[in-house]
Amino acid sequence: MTTASGYSPQETVARALAAARSDDCVVIAEETSSANLRWAGNTLTTNGVSASRQLTVIAIDRHGHGPGQASAGVVSRAGVRPDQIEDVVRQAERAAAEATPAEDADELAGPEQAGSFGGENRDQAGSFGLKNTDQPGWDSPPARTEIGVLRDFAATLGETLRAAQAAGRKLYGFAEHDLTSTFLGTSTGVRQRHDQPTGRVELNAKSADLERSAWTGAATREFTDVDVAGLAAGLAERLDWAKRAISLPAGQYETLLPPTAVADLLTYLYWSAGAKEAAEGRTVFSKPGGGTRVGERLSAQPVTLSSDPRAPGLASAPFVVAHASGSDSSVFDNGLPLSATSWISEGSLAALISSRHSAEVAGLAVTPAIDNLTFATSAAAPPALADMIATTGRALLLTCLWYIREVDSQTLLLTGLTRDGVYLVEDGEVVGAVNNFRFNESPVGMLGRLLEVGATVPTLPREWGDYFNRAAMPPVRVEGFNMSSVSQAS
Amino acid sequence: MDDHRPGIDPEFTALPLRDLADAALAQAKSLGAQHADFRAERTRSQHIGLSDGNPQTLIDADDSGLAVRVIVDGTWGFASAVDLTTDAAALAAREAIEVAKVAATINTEPIELAPEPAYGDVTWVSAYEIDPFTVSAADKVALLAQWSNTLLAHAAVSHVDASLQQVRECKFYSDGVTTATQQRIRLQPALTAVAVSDDGRFDTMRTLAPPVGRGYEFLTPNPLRGGAGWDFEAELAELPELLAAKLGAPSVEPGRYDLVIDPSNLWLVIHESIGHATELDRALGYEAAYAGTSFATLDKLGSLQYGSGIMHVTGDRTAEHGLATIGYDDEGVAGQSWDLITDGILSGYQLDRRMALLKGFGRSNGCSFSDGPGHMPLQRMANVSLEPAAGGPSTEDLIAGVDNGIYILGDKSWSIDMQRYNFQFTGQRFVKIKNGRLAGQLRDVAYQATTTDFWGSMEAVGGPQTYVLGGAFNCGKGQPGQVAPVSHGCPAALMRGVRILNTAEEGAK
Numbered sequence: 001m002t003t004a005s006g007y008s009p010q011e012t013v014a015r016a017l018a019a020a021r022s023d024d025c026v027v028i029a030e031e032t033s034s035a036n037l038r039w040a041g042n043t044l045t046t047n048g049v050s051a052s053r054q055l056t057v058i059a060i061d062r063h064g065h066g067p068g069q070a071s072a073g074v075v076s077r078a079g080v081r082p083d084q085i086e087d088v089v090r091q092a093e094r095a096a097a098e099a100t101p102a103e104d105a106d107e108l109a110g111p112e113q114a115g116s117f118g119g120e121n122r123d124q125a126g127s128f129g130l131k132n133t134d135q136p137g138w139d140s141p142p143a144r145t146e147i148g149v150l151r152d153f154a155a156t157l158g159e160t161l162r163a164a165q166a167a168g169r170k171l172y173g174f175a176e177h178d179l180t181s182t183f184l185g186t187s188t189g190v191r192q193r194h195d196q197p198t199g200r201v202e203l204n205a206k207s208a209d210l211e212r213s214a215w216t217g218a219a220t221r222e223f224t225d226v227d228v229a230g231l232a233a234g235l236a237e238r239l240d241w242a243k244r245a246i247s248l249p250a251g252q253y254e255t256l257l258p259p260t261a262v263a264d265l266l267t268y269l270y271w272s273a274g275a276k277e278a279a280e281g282r283t284v285f286s287k288p289g290g291g292t293r294v295g296e297r298l299s300a301q302p303v304t305l306s307s308d309p310r311a312p313g314l315a316s317a318p319f320v321v322a323h324a325s326g327s328d329s330s331v332f333d334n335g336l337p338l339s340a341t342s343w344i345s346e347g348s349l350a351a352l353i354s355s356r357h358s359a360e361v362a363g364l365a366v367t368p369a370i371d372n373l374t375f376a377t378s379a380a381a382p383p384a385l386a387d388m389i390a391t392t393g394r395a396l397l398l399t400c401l402w403y404i405r406e407v408d409s410q411t412l413l414l415t416g417l418t419r420d421g422v423y424l425v426e427d428g429e430v431v432g433a434v435n436n437f438r439f440n441e442s443p444v445g446m447l448g449r450l451l452e453v454g455a456t457v458p459t460l461p462r463e464w465g466d467y468f469n470r471a472a473m474p475p476v477r478v479e480g481f482n483m484s485s486v487s488q489a490s
Numbered sequence: 491m492d493d494h495r496p497g498i499d500p501e502f503t504a505l506p507l508r509d510l511a512d513a514a515l516a517q518a519k520s521l522g523a524q525h526a527d528f529r530a531e532r533t534r535s536q537h538i539g540l541s542d543g544n545p546q547t548l549i550d551a552d553d554s555g556l557a558v559r560v561i562v563d564g565t566w567g568f569a570s571a572v573d574l575t576t577d578a579a580a581l582a583a584r585e586a587i588e589v590a591k592v593a594a595t596i597n598t599e600p601i602e603l604a605p606e607p608a609y610g611d612v613t614w615v616s617a618y619e620i621d622p623f624t625v626s627a628a629d630k631v632a633l634l635a636q637w638s639n640t641l642l643a644h645a646a647v648s649h650v651d652a653s654l655q656q657v658r659e660c661k662f663y664s665d666g667v668t669t670a671t672q673q674r675i676r677l678q679p680a681l682t683a684v685a686v687s688d689d690g691r692f693d694t695m696r697t698l699a700p701p702v703g704r705g706y707e708f709l710t711p712n713p714l715r716g717g718a719g720w721d722f723e724a725e726l727a728e729l730p731e732l733l734a735a736k737l738g739a740p741s742v743e744p745g746r747y748d749l750v751i752d753p754s755n756l757w758l759v760i761h762e763s764i765g766h767a768t769e770l771d772r773a774l775g776y777e778a779a780y781a782g783t784s785f786a787t788l789d790k791l792g793s794l795q796y797g798s799g800i801m802h803v804t805g806d807r808t809a810e811h812g813l814a815t816i817g818y819d820d821e822g823v824a825g826q827s828w829d830l831i832t833d834g835i836l837s838g839y840q841l842d843r844r845m846a847l848l849k850g851f852g853r854s855n856g857c858s859f860s861d862g863p864g865h866m867p868l869q870r871m872a873n874v875s876l877e878p879a880a881g882g883p884s885t886e887d888l889i890a891g892v893d894n895g896i897y898i899l900g901d902k903s904w905s906i907d908m909q910r911y912n913f914q915f916t917g918q919r920f921v922k923i924k925n926g927r928l929a930g931q932l933r934d935v936a937y938q939a940t941t942t943d944f945w946g947s948m949e950a951v952g953g954p955q956t957y958v959l960g961g962a963f964n965c966g967k968g969q970p971g972q973v974a975p976v977s978h979g980c981p982a983a984l985m986r987g988v989r990i991l992n993t994a995e996e997g998a999k
Contacts, residue, residue, distance in 0.1 A: 050569070050864035099631070325547055408994070415903065466971045
């Protein structure tokens with residue numbers, strides 16, 4: 001596809017690299033399209049389609065600095081016309097010339113380096129970067145979504161909303177489909193491309209008096225696999241569970257966390273697992289006296305927390321795309337291949353998120369961030385959530401968590417709320433709905449109190465789904481989950 | 491536009507803005523839209539981050555695009571495009587019509603908008619002196635590095651994070667009767683010092699400087715310009731000792747305490763427990779599946795006892811240097827100021843044009859905002875502020891009235907439930923109050939309360955001399971998620987008998 005401005009993203013990358021005068025240059029051209037529908041109280045509230053086109057140029061200046069040193073200038077601009085490409089390149093070069101040497105300065109990856117980190121990508125590396133059989137080639141037009149993706153969904157949703165209205169329930173929710181095509185080129189010859197579909201549906205059902213509420217959500221890549229009527233039926237069952245209301249006080253409860261709640265807690269743990277700050281002694285993964293806790297056992301359960309750009313159904317970019325440097329990301333790492341990484345392996349901390357620079361600072365292997373997360377047990381035949389409920393003596397069953405914020409980074413203590421359904425399970429059955437709670441819990445501490453880990457399934461993190469869409473998690477049974485106070489919210 | 495204010499970015503005004511609007515609005519009308527409005531936006535932003543005085547992050551971004559919103563047979567349709575051409579504007583109008591047709595299958599409430607006067611062709615620019623984008627990045631990095639090194643020179647400081655975010659937001663809006671061209675400048679500086687002890691304990695302390703709707707003069711106050719800035723030198727001079735004292739402070743004993751809350755902490759409680767709770771779209775349930783609803787439902791307007799009788803809260807989009815201040819909102823409604831809580835009673839809401847008509851308010855109070863051309867406008871938060879007491883007490887006077895309490899400064903952790911009842915906050919510093927005097931810092935403090943109990947416990951508010959405009963760059967709401975900048979002014983305040991938790995004990999349970 002040629003953009004309205006006349007250049008395809010591939011041509012934009014080529015023109016920007018051709019215009020570059022700096023010692024090295026990285027160009028990232030991205031085309032994003034999005035379509036969404038939102039509804040509340042059984043009717044539409046907002047909707048829209050959007051398209052954007054972003055060009056990021058990273059100029060690297062190795063002159064005027066000592067051996068091995070370099071400075072970088074980053075300029076990102078939307079809607080660049082062909083006649084503006086050179087201007088963006090020059091802006092980045094001026095920024096690089098003004099900048100002091102970058103701590104993370106390094107050589108850019110070349111085509112031959114593809115596969116040099118982790119090994120799993122080696123057989124997929126080509127002279128122009130990664131080949132991925134699920135992805136179109138470099139020269140193919142960028143992918144694009146549009147409102148038609150939601151046409152069949154909207155028709156089914158309309159029927160579902162009318163059915164809910166007739167049954168005295170109110171439905172609220174959101175459906176969104178995004179497609180981003182990323183084209184990465186470097187002056188060292190790397191050309192990599194990744195098309196990322198991201199979709200989700202969230203559905204919230206409430207009783208007519210708004211006193212009972214239930215939620216479900218699903219991530220999807222193409223919307224053909226969304227059963228909105230089925231989701232609504234599941235919520236209707238949960239609203240029925242809530243017809244018996246039970247008041248319970250704050251306290252520590254054995255608690256069954258569904259996959260979405262596990263995803264929210266472990267996603268925050270993942271985001272907090274940076275190598276640099278751990279090595280500096282200021283995170284929960286710092287070892288007192290110096291170093292990190294890598295190698296330390298965090299859970300008695302044989303659980304593994306991992307990311308893999310080629311995980312089935314959760315595929316994400318298999319190479320580093322860094323628009324800016326940060327504690328554990330580096331613009332100098334652009335194009336480095338990503339491979340399957342275990343952050344926690346069989347219960348022990350195995351790796352921390354790092355750039356090449358922060359890995360060196362921390363004395364750890366280079367393991368950059370990857371845009372998906374899986375948590376699973378290696379125990380034989382892990383149970384489904386329904387089976388875990390059936391074998392429960394007395395425990396709380398949560399629907400999801402909300403408004404999660406860090407309270408204490410020393411322990412990674414998080415606070416937040418239960419939301420849209422807390423149920424009491426007694427003798428293997430749900431016996432009613434309990435009031436909501438504010439919790440104060442650490443996901444790291446929770447790993448040490450896992451009583452049971454179920455079967456891993458794809459899930460949508462309720463809290464972090466805006467930013468982190470690709471997760472597979474099990475339900476877990478936690479000993480003494482700390483419900484700090486009662487919330488009046490229903 | 492005030493004469494003393496700088497003009498709008500000439501690169502933005504040089505765009506064919508009116509041609510784009512004409513193309514979009516004409517296309518929408520020709521295809522049957524009962525209403526159409528058009529926006530074109532350009533937002534420059536720069537983020538600078540330093541770690542231990544060394545540059546770590548420096549990114550310049552320049553986002554632009556256009557948006558068309560229509561009402562077709564009572565249903566919204568919205569589309570945006572990145573190219574600022576008349577062809578792209580007309581195409582976006584056609585796409586918005588198509589979206590409305592697809593969405594009509596799930597719409598049961600016809601959309602109508604409250605009337606608003608026509609303002610013609612108007613211009614508005616926020617109040618600032620120095621556009622931060624006229625200052626070189628090297629100068630900004632050098633200033634942040636100098637400040638970082640000031641902190642690092644102290645033995646108690648192990649690490650320093652420094653950051654500076656700057657935004658120049660240009661918006662063009664037209665609905666055929668009002669055409670508004672506007673520009674806002676804002677920036678957010680922050681330095682965080684980290685102390686790590688030999689036994690592995692660590693703690694942090696961040697500067698109290700708020701994000702502001704000002705220019706670069708905020709970082710470099712000059713008495714010749716009226717000194718309209720933050721005194722970073724003074725704050726950085728005391729930060730290391732304060733951090734060292736915090737790391738060595740005793741852990742708080744949980745229980746109920748009287749609290750004197752500094753504006754640097756209280757603004758966030760206002761934001762979460764009043765600002766969001768008085769958004770009418772929440773009260774009506776439009777955010778029920780995501781951001782949540784509100785306990786302050788419409789049937790309680792005029793009767794809900796929100797807090798003590800000394801509580802008076804306003805909403806406004808007019809306060810000078812306010813982050814939510816604007817001349818005209820994203821529906822062409824002029825900026826206004828109004829009451830939200832009067833003498834402790836719920837007395838108003840934040841509105842957009844649709845809700846204003848739907849619920850009989852007559853006119854919108856101008857709270858429609860979109861964070862960029864790619865998103866449909868939502869009702870977003872105005873500056874929501876707690877009024878000081880005329881001739882009221884100083885912070886020292888408030889502290890003098892407490893036998894056993896805690897003085898809390900700076901915001902840190904925050905969380906509130908989906909109906910805005912139950913909240914928990916921490917802060918940057920907690921100072922014990924004993925018999926009316928400060929008696930050293932405490933650690934591991936969080937306070938937890940229910941909104942109406944908390945505001946009902948407010949015994950006194952400080953005078954105007956204690957008033958500070960705080961706020962945030964990144965208030966989140968809506969799906970797709972949008973961020974909005976917003977300010978909250980408040981005086982220091984005295985609350986009686988608030989529940990204090992020990993966060994170390996909470997983590998050990």
